[in-house]
Amino acid sequence: MDSELENHLRAAFRDKLRLLQAELHAARGRTGPAQDPARLPPSTRVLLKRREVAEAERELQKKREEFQQRMASLAQRRQQLAHREEQHRDAVLKFDAFLK
DSSP states (O other): OOOHHHOOOOHHHHHHHHHHHHHHHHHTTOOOOOOOGSSSHHHHHHHHHHHHHHHHHHHEEEEEHHHHHHHHHHHHHHHHHHHHHHHHHHHHHHHHHHOO
16 A cells, blocks of 8 residues: 555656746746657646647737727827818818818
8 A cells, every 4th residue: 555655646747847847947037858748647647738828818818909009099090180171171170261
């Protein structure tokens, strides 16, 4: 029984070590040796996928914020354009009245 527990703990720590090494390599901008996802335990694969999803969600949120900023800027530019068009229209009407 002790050997079963020892084997189980050894496997769990080995998996955790692999995951931590992958995180360390990713944090340093390097990729570790390519591991076959089928060889990783399911819990590790789930953690890796969750990390990928979280990263994708952060990138998507960043893109949404950039898009909202562009749309706000565009709305402001449209308002400025409408104001200038109104000023030009008023100037043309005044000039036309002056000519008559």
